[in-house]
Amino acid sequence: MVIADHTFTQLVRMKVFYFLAVFAVLMIAASFFEMPYSRTTEDTAEQELIILKSTAMGSMAMFSVLFAVAATALLIPKDLEDRTLYTILSKPVPRLDYLLGKLAGVLLLVLVSLLLMDSLLCIILNYRTEGLIAMEIEKGKALGWPPDYLQMRQDSISQQGVTWDLQAGVAAIFFKAMIMASIALLISTFSSSTLFTIVIAVVIYFIGHFTADARNYWLHSQGSNVSQELKMATQGIALIFPDFQLYNIIDATIEGKPVPAGIFRKLATLTLFYTGIYSVLAWFTFRKKEF
Amino acid sequence: MRIVFQIVVILCVLVAFGAAKLRFEDNLNQEMVEERLIQPSLKEGTSLQLGQTGAAVALGGLRSLVAAMWNLRAFVHFENLDWIKLEESYEVITTLQPQTTHYWETGAWHLHTNASVHYNENQDLSPIRRQALRKLYIDKGSAFLEEGVRQNPQNWKLHLGLARLWSDRFKLPDFSRAVNHYDNVLATDTIPDYKISQYKRFRFYSLTRIPERQREALEDGTALFRSTPNNHLPNLVCCLFALQNAVQLPENERIPDNELFPDEKTQYVWLSNYWQNRRIAFPMDGVEEKRQELQAKLGTPRPGR
Numbered sequence: 399m400v401i402a403d404h405t406f407t408q409l410v411r412m413k414v415f416y417f418l419a420v421f422a423v424l425m426i427a428a429s430f431f432e433m434p435y436s437r438t439t440e441d442t443a444e445q446e447l448i449i450l451k452s453t454a455m456g457s458m459a460m461f462s463v464l465f466a467v468a469a470t471a472l473l474i475p476k477d478l479e480d481r482t483l484y485t486i487l488s489k490p491v492p493r494l495d496y497l498l499g500k501l502a503g504v505l506l507l508v509l510v511s512l513l514l515m516d517s518l519l520c521i522i523l524n525y526r527t528e529g530l531i532a533m534e535i536e537k538g539k540a541l542g543w544p545p546d547y548l549q550m551r552q553d554s555i556s557q558q559g560v561t562w563d564l565q566a567g568v569a570a571i572f573f574k575a576m577i578m579a580s581i582a583l584l585i586s587t588f589s590s591s592t593l594f595t596i597v598i599a600v601v602i603y604f605i606g607h608f609t610a611d612a613r614n615y616w617l618h619s620q621g622s623n624v625s626q627e628l629k630m631a632t633q634g635i636a637l638i639f640p641d642f643q644l645y646n647i648i649d650a651t652i653e654g655k656p657v658p659a660g661i662f663r664k665l666a667t668l669t670l671f672y673t674g675i676y677s678v679l680a681w682f683t684f685r686k687k688e689f
Numbered sequence: 690m691r692i693v694f695q696i697v698v699i700l701c702v703l704v705a706f707g708a709a710k711l712r713f714e715d716n717l718n719q720e721m722v723e724e725r726l727i728q729p730s731l732k733e734g735t736s737l738q739l740g741q742t743g744a745a746v747a748l749g750g751l752r753s754l755v756a757a758m759w760n761l762r763a764f765v766h767f768e769n770l771d772w773i774k775l776e777e778s779y780e781v782i783t784t785l786q787p788q789t790t791h792y793w794e795t796g797a798w799h800l801h802t803n804a805s806v807h808y809n810e811n812q813d814l815s816p817i818r819r820q821a822l823r824k825l826y827i828d829k830g831s832a833f834l835e836e837g838v839r840q841n842p843q844n845w846k847l848h849l850g851l852a853r854l855w856s857d858r859f860k861l862p863d864f865s866r867a868v869n870h871y872d873n874v875l876a877t878d879t880i881p882d883y884k885i886s887q888y889k890r891f892r893f894y895s896l897t898r899i900p901e902r903q904r905e906a907l908e909d910g911t912a913l914f915r916s917t918p919n920n921h922l923p924n925l926v927c928c929l930f931a932l933q934n935a936v937q938l939p940e941n942e943r944i945p946d947n948e949l950f951p952d953e954k955t956q957y958v959w960l961s962n963y964w965q966n967r968r969i970a971f972p973m974d975g976v977e978e979k980r981q982e983l984q985a986k987l988g989t990p991r992p993g994r
Contacts, residue, residue, distance in 0.1 A: 428757075445791040448789065448791065449757055449760070451753075452753040452754060452756065452757040453754060453757050455753060455754070456752075456753045456754020456755070456757065457754060459754070460754065546883075547883065550881070550883065584699075588692055588695060588696075610714075610718055613711065613714065613715060613718075614718075617711075617715060636707065636711065637703070637704045637707030637708060637711070638700065638703045638704060638707055641714050641718070643718070643727060644714065644717060644718060644721065644727065646727045646728075646752070647721065647726045647727060648753065649727075649752060649753055649786065649788070650725065650726040650727065650788075652753050653788065653789060655724075655725065655726060657726065658724060661717070661720060661721060661724065661726065664713075664717050664720075665717070668710070668713070668714070668717070671706075671710065675702070675703075675706050679699050679702060679703075682695070682698065682699070683695045683699070
């Protein structure tokens with residue numbers, strides 16, 4: 399806990415929260431977005447909210463993964479440079495505790511950042527949703543829409559506002575950042591440079607988005623067109639790399655689709671397994687490392 | 690040497706963990722695809738370019754953001770009337786976000802409406818070239834929506850986009866095609882209940898404009914008329930009146946005028962309005978005769994033509 403708290407403070411002092419100003423400007427700009435008048439359709443209000451959410455959630459996903467990778471990659475080299483690592487390891491602190499403390503500190507930072515961005519999104523989204531509902535009701539009354547239809551329009555717009563399903567999307571962003579932080583931690587335990595850690599982590603991030611296709615090719619492609627070499631390559635990818643496509647429920651939550659609790663639980667379980675296995679492997683390489 | 694040993698151990702553990710999680714992930718993936726939470730893998734024969742697909746997959750969680758940015762960029766191409774770049778932009782956008790209806794609808798609208806009108810009104814082109822480019826971009830808009838439908842077969846709005854396009858009298862209407870698309874709209878399981886009745890009527894209006902299917906249109910129209918008083922709308926009633934004349938339905942099989950119309954004065958007003966819209970190509974059999982008969986009977990002032 400002490401190491402996690404120290405790591406969090408250390409990262410906050412690096413002025414990482416300045417990016418929130420950028421996010422706020424982006425959100426405010428996106429909230430002013432309006433469909434061209436000639437393109438107005440029945441569900442224009444919903445589409446405007448989807449675009450607002452797309453911008454916000456995309457930025458959140460980008461910032462969180464960048465934070466998770468860059469902050470984790472910096473930690474061990476910085477402790478070495480400041481010589482705090484020697485001080486910590488000379489005390490009766492298990493190396494696993496040190497690594498987990500560092501990881502927890504980074505994840506706390508990502509969590510706080512995501513909560514701040516999520517709060518800002520919820521405030522702006524709620525404000526925009528209320529405004530659009532009021533406009534729609536006013537328009538509907540002027541056009542003499544029946545009360546049932548007005549209620550349907552209100553429900554349809556509200557579905558694109560602040561919902562628990564949207565929060566499931568934010569949680570998926572955090573899950574992805576958790577895995578990326580633990581991967582960066584594993585690489586940083588045997589890497590000699592921060593840049594190497596970041597580059598390899600980013601490469602793994604991209605490959606992780608092909609895992610589902612690789613697995614699909616391996617398990618579900620049959621017939622004469624299937625190449626054995628390609629099949630072996632896909633087996634390797636499917637076995638070694640995490641499947642980041644599963645975390646793309648973010649896109650579905652942006653479109654207001656409901657996320658069943660069972661699926662969300664399975665995703666959370668998978669994330670814990672990934673984070674756990676990478677952390678244990680990080681400890682394996684770090685446990686007898688000499689400095 | 691120690692690092693090599695460590696990497697080998699790490700790889701072995703990852704492979705073992707990978708084998709253990711493989712089925713779990715595969716099942717979870719299929720469950721999510723069934724719930725339409727994530728997109729299925731692209732099948733063979735897809736018209737999307739491999740480069741774009743790779744980019745789409747690789748961008749992963751940033752797809753929504755990149756698509757939103759490209760959407761803004763596409764609007765700049767629209768303002769510059771650069772239809773080629775606009776089309777390319779929407780191909781990228783829809784590759785990134787194939788389940789977002791709005792992007793398919795907007796991309797198609799730019800092509801079949803804005804681009805086709807722009808070329809049609811471009812006086813620098815010869816009339817033949819103008820016509821050809823107009824048709825080309827209407828077809829491109831339609832093809833774009835069809836690709837959207839192929840990737841989202843249960844999306845009623847995309848089917849509706851096609852139905853509207855092919856029943857639009859300001860484009861190149863093909864009512865048989867429009868009727869098929871309305872059938873697809875009604876066959877989806879996502880269409881809201883309150884829309885079904887409306888689109889059944891729209892299907893009927895397209896059907897009435899196909900001369901060789903007038904009997905079928907009459908049967909459908911009669912069923913709609915009898916199903917609910919909410920369908921006793923001026924246009925539907927007038928279409929039924931004209932169709933009964935068009936197919937020369939025997940008197941005993943017809944819906945009598947006093948059942949179709951609330952009263953004779955309303956009949957006169959509705960038929961007059963209907964007659965004024967004869968450019969829409971609805972059947973007009975017996976409409977003018979009846980209108981004149983009512984005018985003589987009721988002494989109603991003759992409305993301006």
